[in-house]
Amino acid sequence: MDTDISDILASVSSPTVYPHTLDLQALTRAWVNERSAPELLPYPADLIARVSQRLSAQILKIESLTSTNNPGLKSTLVIYQTELERVKFLLRSYLRARIAKIDANPHHSLALPSSHLSPLERQYATHHQSLLSTHYHTSFLSAFPASLQRLDDTTGGVSMVDRPDEDTAVFCRVLRDCGGVDVQGPEGTAQVELRRGDVWVLRWRDVRGRVEEGSVEMI
Template sequence: MDIDDILADLDAATVPQETLDIQLLTRLWVAERVAPELLVWPDDLISRITERMSAQVELIEEQTATMDPKSSFGLIVLQTEMERVKFLVRSYLRARLAKVDAHPLYYNEGEPAGRLSVEEKQYLTAHQTLLEAHYGASFLGQFPAQLQRMDDPAGGISMVETPDAERAVFVRALRDAGLVRMPGRDESWDVKRGDVRVVRWSAVRDLVEIGDLELI
């Protein structure tokens, strides 16, 4: 264990959980904006953050009602911090919904569907219903029934558009992770902690999901 590991352990032990959650949300927000496809929904993290925000709203309302001059500065700090967290949550959700809008059929079933939150699944169902109704009224309704499906795999060619897994992304190694094959190139990357590389998403997806690498 080196000094960085020791300091990391000390930080984890001394930093409040609320601060750690905001740091994690910030990293997830960056990663979601960079990744070509949806990352796994952090249900526990979002639940904790939304519960704290609800408690902060109640506290702000109570302090505003009393109008105590001594607490006015603390109230401003609390409101500012809450607005910062709200921005992160909203921007994070917008980044995810943009991917759902771009590839609704891809996220409608199978493993990709498991990456959505309950609310995102409801959004996707409503989105897909409206889209199919619009396409049906515009032009699909004029086709034979066997040609009206938007996800028809006939002829061995899928009509479902998928995210670009070959897109380049910046990643940073959080720990040593061994050799990673570079698709389309006759070379490997021996991942060492602290390394920063530009690589194809398909080559590092699994390492990002298990926490060996992070998107930057």
């Protein structure tokens, strides 16, 4: 009997979290992570698809309510439109942050695993790199020997491909215990444990994997 009462109390005290709320939280976290990380993070295709579908449904709902010309729905429309603009801002800003990284390092972006770019982003990066190559070749590369015209040349151990700085310092918060990482200090290298709730300033290369798996978030 005690167990039954405990279960009932637990179910009553636990607030219901709706799927669209979880998706909004996930989009906000993805937005902050993308803006703070020095390189492209994996593209959350399922999340973006769900958010886009809800945006379309919200737009249809607003259009339907607007067409009724009911003065009593004015406050409801304001709430719907405000929420719509908030999510649209997050989504646009998130995608712009990714496009900015592609523009900065197109060759590097195209070399990333397929999970890091959406089909449209990969198409954009390919077209962007093609335009750059054509422009450079027309402007000055055509005057160079053929062996010096490649933009992805690695001859002599020096790569022509620009890459994000993996040693960039980033602020991050630990969401769940996830082991230790090596940090460089004035007295050498030491290991610190990443425990839930901790806030650290670490090199991006040391926390990249944990950010991608969701154990750590950027702040």
